[in-house]
Amino acid sequence: MKYIKYLALGTLFGIILTKSEVISWFRIQEMFRFQAFHMYGVIGSAIVVGMVSIQLIKRNRLKTISGEPIVLADKKFNHGIWIGGFIFGLGWAITGACPGPLFAQLGSGVGAAAVMILAALAGTWTYSALREKLPY
Amino acid sequence: MSQPYPLFLSLPFAMLDFLQQPWPWYVAGPLIGLTVPALLLVGNKALGISSALRHVCAACVPAGIPFLTYNWRAEAWNLVFVLGIVLGGFIDYRLLGHPEAVAISAATVHDLKAEMHLTDFSGLLPKELFALGNLANWKGWVFMVLGGFLVGFGTRYAGGCTSGHAISGLSNLQWVSLVAVVGFFAGGLFMTWVVYPMLF
Numbered sequence: 001m002k003y004i005k006y007l008a009l010g011t012l013f014g015i016i017l018t019k020s021e022v023i024s025w026f027r028i029q030e031m032f033r034f035q036a037f038h039m040y041g042v043i044g045s046a047i048v049v050g051m052v053s054i055q056l057i058k059r060n061r062l063k064t065i066s067g068e069p070i071v072l073a074d075k076k077f078n079h080g081i082w083i084g085g086f087i088f089g090l091g092w093a094i095t096g097a098c099p100g101p102l103f104a105q106l107g108s109g110v111g112a113a114a115v116m117i118l119a120a121l122a123g124t125w126t127y128s129a130l131r132e133k134l135p136y
Numbered sequence: 137m138s139q140p141y142p143l144f145l146s147l148p149f150a151m152l153d154f155l156q157q158p159w160p161w162y163v164a165g166p167l168i169g170l171t172v173p174a175l176l177l178v179g180n181k182a183l184g185i186s187s188a189l190r191h192v193c194a195a196c197v198p199a200g201i202p203f204l205t206y207n208w209r210a211e212a213w214n215l216v217f218v219l220g221i222v223l224g225g226f227i228d229y230r231l232l233g234h235p236e237a238v239a240i241s242a243a244t245v246h247d248l249k250a251e252m253h254l255t256d257f258s259g260l261l262p263k264e265l266f267a268l269g270n271l272a273n274w275k276g277w278v279f280m281v282l283g284g285f286l287v288g289f290g291t292r293y294a295g296g297c298t299s300g301h302a303i304s305g306l307s308n309l310q311w312v313s314l315v316a317v318v319g320f321f322a323g324g325l326f327m328t329w330v331v332y333p334m335l336f
Contacts, residue, residue: 014224084293089323
């Protein structure tokens with residue numbers, strides 16, 4: 001039962017992703033071709049709202065509903081950030097989907113999403129196996 | 137003109153209508169942004185979806201790999217969140233309804249017709265590339281298998297995807313995430329503007 005809140009938030013997140021059409025390959029192509037503001041508006045306004053929310057949380061030292069102090073970890077730089085980022089970008093333009101949208105597509109009944117998720121798992125597994133040999 | 141129905145009767149219909157249409161960016165974007173504080177307030181969790189791929193690998197095929205040998209059960213919330221996304225996609229697309237085709241710009245339709253020879257613009261993805269039958273030729277392997285592989289490999293190498301770096305990371309003013317997002321876009325632009333013209 002302690003997971004039900006994450007199921008609820010995930011479901012809402014999936015509905016929002018689908019409603020905003022960011023799970024569409026066509027929208028991603030439109031974005032990379034700079035032919036509409038839609039994707040930039042979605043991502044940009046999400047970041048602005050997230051930023052303001054985090055500032056409010058920090059300044060008011062808000063706690064979680066169970067009373068713990070909220071902790072935000074800092075991300076550390078390594079060369080994998082941009083190398084891996086570039087590799088993901090290639091895949092993003094091919095599949096027209098990042099991981100969240102892949103799962104929303106699966107729910108919406110796109111058969112290809114199942115293949116792409118299995119391939120993404122294979123990619124993650126391969127990265128994990130090669131991790132020590134890659135540049136950072 | 138007077139309204140045909142009183143407000144308390146027409147409001148539910150207006151809401152249903154709203155739920156059946158795609159949402160503009162200024163509705164959807166802020167709601168996606170609110171997921172960041174919601175996860176923090178509910179359980180001190182950072183929004184990030186690609187980690188779920190790692191947890192599934194750790195749960196199913198750890199194979200003695202150090203990076204996949206950890207207590208993935210402690211991250212089960214992430215898997216439940218992702219399960220919710222699947223459910224959300226089902227509820228939205230199957231129960232609430234959606235338009236026949238995504239209303240992309242006329243310029244994009246023109247370019248995709250001219251450059252990639254696409255003719256069918258219905259649904260979320262072009263069937264000419266993503267129909268399962270395409271796994272019998274190179275298109276299916278490139279678009280579904282290679283594409284998916286690069287998404288899984290690249291996100292873990294970069295330590296996050298659009299949700300973890302672009303939304304969650306940039307919201308928390310992490311410059312590392314900005315580097316990642318520049319990488320995402322560089323890769324996407326390279327594929328769209330350099331590789332696609334060579335493939336088609």
